[in-house]
Amino acid sequence: MLDVFGHFSSELDCKDKYSTSLVKVEREMREIIWSGFICDVHDLLSYLNGEIAWERVRKREVKFLVDTGASKSVVLEEAFNGLRVESMGMTVAHGICDKPVKFKRVLAGVAVDLEGEVVASVHEVLVPAEDMVGKRLRELLSPLGASAILGRLSLDSLNLGVHPTTLKPVKIPTLLL
Numbered sequence: 001m002l003d004v005f006g007h008f009s010s011e012l013d014c015k016d017k018y019s020t021s022l023v024k025v026e027r028e029m030r031e032i033i034w035s036g037f038i039c040d041v042h043d044l045l046s047y048l049n050g051e052i053a054w055e056r057v058r059k060r061e062v063k064f065l066v067d068t069g070a071s072k073s074v075v076l077e078e079a080f081n082g083l084r085v086e087s088m089g090m091t092v093a094h095g096i097c098d099k100p101v102k103f104k105r106v107l108a109g110v111a112v113d114l115e116g117e118v119v120a121s122v123h124e125v126l127v128p129a130e131d132m133v134g135k136r137l138r139e140l141l142s143p144l145g146a147s148a149i150l151g152r153l154s155l156d157s158l159n160l161g162v163h164p165t166t167l168k169p170v171k172i173p174t175l176l177l
Contacts, residue, residue, distance in 0.1 A: 031144050032066035032167045038075055038148070039109025040083040041122055054118050058083055059111070064150035065141055066162060070095065073110065073125040073154040076134055076147060080108070080127070088124060102129040110154055114169050121157040 039047075040058040047057045060079050072093070088105035103126040111120035128134040141147055155161065161172040 030167065031146075032162060033144060033146055034064045034066055034150065034169055035113055036062055036064050036148075036150065037109075037111040037113075037120075038062055038079045038083065039111055039120065041085050041107055041109050043084075044109030044111070044120055044122055048120060048122070057109070059109070062148045063144075063146045064112075064148050065144055065146040066150045066155070068152055068155065068162065070149055070151035071153055073151040074103070074137065074149040075108065075125050075127055076137060077127050079148060080106075083108075090129060091126070093126060101133045103127060103133075104129050110150075110158065112150075112158060112160060112169055114160070114171065119158050119160060119169070119171070121154070123154060123157040125154070 037059040039060075043052065043057040043059075046052045047054055060081070060083065062075070062079055064073075086107040088107055091103050091105050092100045093103050094100050105124055106127055107122060108125045109120060109122050110125065111118050113119075128137060137149075141149070159172055159174055160169045162168075163170045
């Protein structure tokens with residue numbers, strides 16, 4: 001069980017041929033905050049195709065809370081002010097509030113600065129469609145200095161992983177099996 005950004009506590013069934021005990025494991029969880037960008041989707045596509053330089057991409061710097069337990073990234077609407085995204089309709093998601101809530105699905109540009117190298121991708125992110133969800137998200141992220149959640153599918157699209165000791169972004173190879 002994970003309390004919000006605090007401690008991880010779970011009961012692991014350690015039954016094997018040597019043991020039949022139930023072990024309780026507790027360890028401190030640290031927040032992982034990375035600097036990154038929300039980008040104009042059309043500019044980022046032009047950048048990825050080598051048509052424009054990174055400096056010409058319209059973007060907004062954000063601090064991401066990296067959440068490998070979240071399937072999708074969540075970005076507040078104000079992060080897109082002045083940036084173009086493509087609407088992909090609506091969806092319902094669980095996790096931020098105590099009941100399923102509505103989110104806009106948008107195709108957006110997401111980038112992370114990897115020690116001077118920009119790692120970028122265009123993919124789906126979620127935007128709260130209800131004011132109370134945006135408010136709750138701000139309440140959770142603000143004390144951490146973050147303004148967006150970078151989820152598992154974004155990490156996969158960016159070919160990034162979390163270094164186990166430094167918690168910094170690291171490139172991972174694309175695997176086709």
